Amino acid sequence: MRSIILFFLISVVGSSGAQSFQNSMDTWVKDKDLSHATIGFKAVKVNSRELIGEYNSNLAIVPASNLKLLTTAAALEIFGPDKKFETALHYTGKIEKGVLYGDLILKGGGDPSLGSKYNGGYKKLFASWTQSLKNLGIHAIEGSVIADASLFPDYVIPRTWIWEDIGNYYGCGVSALSFIDNTFHISFSSSNTVNAFTTIEKMEPEVPFLTIDNQVRSSHDNRDNAYLFGGPYNFNKRAEGTIPKGRSNFKVKGSLPDPALQLAYMFRQELISVGIEVKDDYNTIRRIKLSKKPYPNAFGETKRIAAHNGLSVRELVKYTNMNSVNLYAEHLNCLLGLEKYNRADGPSGNKVVKEFLESKKLPLGGVNLVDGSGMSRFNTVTADLMTSLLVEMDKSGQAENFKRSLAVSGQSGTFKSFLNSPETKGLVKGKSGYMERVRSYSGYIELEDGPIAFSIIVNNYSCSASAMKRKIESLLRALIEHQKG
Structure with missing residues (x-):
């Protein structure tokens, strides 16, 4: 029997909506195509840090290109946008x-x-x-x-x-x-x-x-x-x-x-x-x-x-996240290593990125960084880390540059065909990740009462990649509907 830990903080006003999302989440993880999968999920309100939903958010999971969010955040803050x-x-x-x-x-x-x-x-x-x-x-x-x-x-x-x-x-x-x-x-x-x-x-x-x-x-x-x-x-x-x-x-x-x-x-x-x-x-x-x-x-x-x-670093970060350019991500990682340790190699860059995350007091349990782009299956992150980074970057001096680098649902980059229905188009900004049997999406949902930071990472699903994408869209639509309602 799979161990499922699902916590919700429910306000009095929003209790029925949150409870409905809990039901949606319970149903979603029981999908037969996910019966052997490893899933990590977390969603929080950015302004209050109120937890909306969580599922195995501390599990160490392969993120694919979602890892680029860590590299680009560090590059913006360490180099500055104009370097x-x-x-x-x-x-x-x-x-x-x-x-x-x-x-x-x-x-x-x-x-x-x-x-x-x-x-x-x-x-x-x-x-x-x-x-x-x-x-x-x-x-x-x-x-x-x-x-x-x-x-x-x-x-x-x-x-x-x-x-x-x-x-x-x-x-x-x-x-x-x-x-x-x-x-x-x-x-x-x-x-x-x-x-x-x-x-x-x-x-x-x-x-x-x-x-x-x-x-x-x-x-x-x-x-x-x-x-x-x-x-x-x-x-x-x-x-x-x-x-x-x-x-x-x-x-x-x-x-x-x-x-x-x-x-x-x-x-x-x-x-x-x-x-x-x-x-x-x-x-x-x-x-x-x-x-x-x-x-x-x-x-x-x-x-x-x-x-x-x-x-500029601002532009490199934009193309890295918007178009998921592995080469740019790996360069930024190596250049970070050169900047701090005078060694333009991956391990030195990974060390700098991890030290950057530590300086923000972000949760690093289960986190292993071995490249800058997410191409390696030896990388692991948690949904907790990804949402914590997003919350932290929202209040950063580089918040505008960071958010402008993200793809927009139904409009740009790797999100152009993601959540592209009229009710969700333009509502979500984020970064996708994909490799064989790995799908990940992390970003912000922009709502009238404030943004939500979310991260969903799935490894070893049994369906096709396109089917997994549709399943993640359905979960995020449920989250949006219940937060609006």
Whole structure:
């Protein structure tokens, strides 16, 4: 017999409504699709902290992307909303009669938005950098284009992420020189014959050295069920799964094997295309060190030419929560570690986030943080922690920036199709979380008599993900109706 702990604080005025919600909750948790599930739920009135409902709110449960709320809250308060991270263009050697006798160095400062689709892409960035070179009179480079991503560790993937994820765009690792969202696109074509092998039409952008072992087949299923396998610095990837039959230019997104190398390659190509000759090839500081070959200029004194500031922390937080961008969340986590412990890695960032939560005196029993985005199944949080954080952020000096980063029911981000009926559209702000057999939603319900903070996390349900989403919607609708009534 499942142990169910359900407490309610019921005011005299609202007792019938609260009792009705208790009945709804009792019925909801008895759903046959939840008979083997782990469920955590809590809802409180933000202004009074009055408990509305609770179910196993102290259980440690895998949150998926709900974890991003912790990372982004810490980033806003520790960095402030206006902080930006810089990428700089330097050179070694000397300039004589329009010729640079040395190397161009692209020095990464940890900006995740460099060339990002959320930040206008890379073309204006490249145009600005090439113009800076022309302003110095440079028309030829007797050296290389070298990317320096040494601010971050070389191994860029949290060790508890699964193999199925890390070859795909949502599982890309961080880099001090992250570029174009660390993502490339493969265009497939499929025949009308089911289970036939597909062909690769092209890759955008071109990724040097990359080969794809294509095992993707055609299918009756109209969804993208293709996956890429291969980790960081692995230039031999395998594509498996299916795409719909009878399609051309069907795009699947993968994670770049080496974003810094990709940047160096593409910028060198840009220089040549605008008439600046580059004698030598492109490279990265990491590859130079691994080769153990002499390359004196790469480690010599450099002179600064130009710099590019990325999106502000406010904007990074907005895209992290609104669009659930794993790359931005992982960057913010690593940058927090760099800020406090001078180590731009996941464990250092997790330590900073946990210390931030402790400073707010939030309940941390059962809480384990192993990344910044929620991709790892080794993360655990409680519904109690999530609602406590939401209450705390409501009174924070960063409350406005935090709330503006949240998706809105029926209107924006990952909530666009969530609670989108006329009576709930625009009423709920929050963050969703999803991975196989995990669904989570945490946020605010904005009512006339004040906001409600809620968190619902479900692991190991027996139905489909879409069915679980509908079940959570029904529970939250019941909560809204009974609080209104």
